[in-house]
Amino acid sequence: MHITPKTPEVRVPQLVGLMAMDARRTAEAEGVLLAAPDRPDFHRTVVDYVVRQYPQPGVEVPRGAVVTVWFEFGEGGGGGGVHEPRLPRPGGGGMRRELDEPGDEPGHPHAVAELSSP
Numbered sequence: 757m758h759i760t761p762k763t764p765e766v767r768v769p770q771l772v773g774l775m776a777m778d779a780r781r782t783a784e785a786e787g788v789l790l791a792a793p794d795r796p797d798f799h800r801t802v803v804d805y806v807v808r809q810y811p812q813p814g815v816e817v818p819r820g821a822v823v824t825v826w827f828e829f830g831e832g833g834g835g836g837g838v839h840e841p842r843l844p845r846p847g848g849g850g851m852r853r854e855l856d857e858p859g860d861e862p863g864h865p866h867a868v869a870e871l872s873s874p
Contacts, residue, residue, distance in 0.1 A: 763819065770813040771825055776801040779825060787819045794826050801827070 766787040771779045776798070783790045792798035808826040811817060 765816045766819050766821075768809075768811050768813050768815045768817055768823055771806045771809045771823065772813075774806050776804050776806070776827070779806050783823060788817065789820060789822045791822050791824045792827065793824065794828050 768788060769782050769786040771782060771790075774782060776792075776795075780790055790798070792801070795801050795804070804827040806825045806827060810824045817823075
């Protein structure tokens, strides 16, 4: 455990990506306190990963200041979301070849001329 000297100001540690138990340990070692508004049982949270923090890492704050961490992305705040089912559904007809330019579709006069030339 890293113990910082008793200075009035400390730098906020990087907490994003750490598991809850590691974030608590790191915060304590660096001289800041943690709050987690999305986890009322934060003191018992162990393996959830921190996805966001405020203030940002490296900012100087008074010793004992509270750093807020989140374990889930909030409303519209990231994450992958739901991707299936896609609407409208992709058309049928099997696989299509990759076209070099718009309009170079099979049956297009320009494409036929290229295919028939020696």
